[in-house]
Amino acid sequence: MRVLVLVFSVLAGPVISDTVVAARTLPARTLIGPEDILLRDTNVVGAIDQPELAIGRESRVALYAGRPIRLGDIGPPAVIERNQIVMLVYRRNGISISTEGRALDRAGPGDLIRVMNLSSRATVSAVIDDNGIAFVAQ
Structure with missing residues (x-):
């Protein structure tokens, strides 16, 4: 025992x-x-x-x-550096609008960052994909 x-x-x-x-x-x-x-x-x-x-x-x-x-x-390793010009895409209800934006932060895929639309100077939040494209967060 x-x-x-x-x-x-x-x-x-x-x-x-x-x-x-x-x-x-x-x-x-x-x-x-x-x-x-x-x-x-x-x-x-x-x-x-x-x-x-x-x-x-x-x-x-x-x-x-x-x-x-x-x-x-x-x-994940960064695919976007601060101040880099990126493709900014807005998609909603079957409509897609693309323009250039300036990344205000450094980011890797999946990160949520601020991006300034170069045409309107408006700042939006965007999610970065694997290719460095910024998709406006809904």
């Missing part, structure tokens, strides 16, 4: 999983490669636990060596 209790107490211990940490300090806007991350035997709530979730992504904030990387700290 004692052996059985010992086995269950060992198995019921805390679960430790791998956590992805920065191998070196990475400034914001750095494309993350395999050499930039390490796995640590620790469990940090909210931290990434799979290296493939970080590799190929871009740091949104500075990532410090040895500190866990969280999903909010990284994102």
Whole structure:
């Protein structure tokens, strides 16, 4: 009976999983490669636990060596730079209007940014697609 209790107490211990940490300090806007991350035997709530979730992504904030990387700290690589001229598209009820706009923020696919319509000088919110086209948010 004692052996059985010992086995269950060992198995019921805390679960430790791998956590992805920065191998070196990475400034914001750095494309993350395999050499930039390490796995640590620790469990940090909210931290990434799979290296493939970080590799190929871009740091949104500075990532410090040895500190866990969280999903909010990284994102897709930017396809639009601040002040870049972009195609601005408005679609609604079967109508599509396209014009040029100026990106007021840096963005990657799926990001919501402000874009200034160059014709009217109005500022709108737009979602960026994979090709860098800004679609006016509804």
